[in-house]
Amino acid sequence: MSQTQTLQLPKTQMLESQLPKGYTHHREFHSHSSIDLFCNCPQAYKARYIDPKLGIEHQVVENPTGPLPLGTLLHRCLELATQELWAGGHSGRVVKEAHLYYDMLNQAFAEDPSAGAAVLIEAQEILKHWLPTELVDAQSIRGLEWPFKLILEDLEGDVGIRGYIDRLEHRGDDTVRIVDYKSSRLLFTHDELRRSRQASIYELAVRDSTVLNVHPETPVDIEFVMLRHPGINQRTTRSPEQLNQAFTEIVGLVRKIESTREFRPQLNKNCAYCEVRHACPLWRQIVDQGLPQAQIDPMDVTAVAEEYERMNNAAKILYRRKEELGDVMRTHLIGQDHIQTRNHIYRLSKTTETEFLDPHRVIQIFAKAFKQPQARIMARIGAIRKGEYDTLMKALGGRLDLQELAKVKAEMKTLMVQNPAPKLQAYKASVPESRPAGKVKRERRTRSTRGQI
Secondary structure (H helix, E strand, C coil): CCCCCCCCCCCCCCCCCCCCCCCCCCCEEECCCEEEEEEHHHHHHHHHHHHHCCCCCCCCCCCCCCCHHHHHHHHHHHHHHHHHHHHCCCCCCCCCHHHHHHHHHHHHHHHHHCCCCCHHHHHHHHHHHHHHHHHHHHHHHHEEEEEEEEEEECCCCEEEEEEEEEEECCCCCCEEECCCCCECCCCHHHHHHHHHHHHHHHHHHHHHHHCCCCCCCCCCEEEEEEECCCCCCEEECCCCCHHHHHHHHHHHHHHHHHCCCCCCCCCCCCCCCCCCCCHCCCHHHHEEEEEECCCCCEEEEEHHHHHHHHHHHHHHHHHHHHHHHHHHHHHCCCCCCEEEECCCEEEEEECCCECCCCHHHHHHHHHHHHHHHHHHHHHCCCCCCHHHHHHHHHHHHCCCHHHHHHHHHHHHHHHHEEEEEEEEEEEEEEEEECCCCCCCCCCCCCCCCCCCC
């Protein structure tokens, strides 16, 4: 087999951090996402919002299965489906209208030529598990993709913020509910909810609206609907003092953005999926050389935590790059048993992934069998992972008789399906290149576990 060529990073012009002389950056309206992007990485902000005005074009890295295309597809689907239910006066659960959501998902997919089939499949899976938890009360809805323009005034002038609220409701109990759909895998921490700039901007916009005419004493709830976590809506509120602090912070950040002359790259959790990462000097440095080790005092907890986050973000970059190379290798392995290079043999393992069709039912069965609260079981396994499932099932072996255990296993089996999930595996080549590669034996290690609740 011929030797494969080294996969080179695409040749592209590196991003510049400095603004041209005499250029004044000003935007009539900012958004919570543009402000967040600047806070995460000033250079990524410049590439998206300033360079196009300067006539500079960058090679955008497409992420067909990344969070942005998936979130856009789901948001459009939910907007179209909820519009239909709103017009029809629907009230209650929407699970019986699941066909409508899938139809609108297909329509949203057809509208976006950049979305790949993998994104559509993932969106279908998310809808399947989330739809049974969704409620729509047409009478309380005041707007979908509700547009707003917020003007914040201070002694230096006006700051404009605009955006869209996914769903706005005014309930019968005189509570305003702001709904924002999130397709992210991670839930917000309590501190992240408390400090959410997006939540503050949305409430400021709702209270400032002359169309809604919300009374100052009317409660406003902001709910982030976590689509990947069915039934979990993360709720937060704002006091007048918090809104005043948010006002000051937002105005200050906009002033800082518009006065900045040098937009340096900043390592953050989104670097691995940045749309201009191939043109980022910091990303290139990490991929080529790794991240230099910092000298820190192990007794300085703050310094240790900061270094941990720095290494964590760099690791995401390297892992994402490894996945990109792995995709290329998997393509080369189509129709082949293996690929052998000078030092390694690559093949796709014949493994499967177990999917649990009804995670809530799995938790109920375990809770009943262990005679423990569901919350305790859920805290143990969080999402249904095959390893934790096996551990709990082993633990049941010493608690139930054979007939009871067989009954639990039979019921669990109806809730599981195994899908092919071949993984790219590399073995140290132990035969000359001229000889065909045989099966590589690996030592099997067994480990005894005693599951406890």
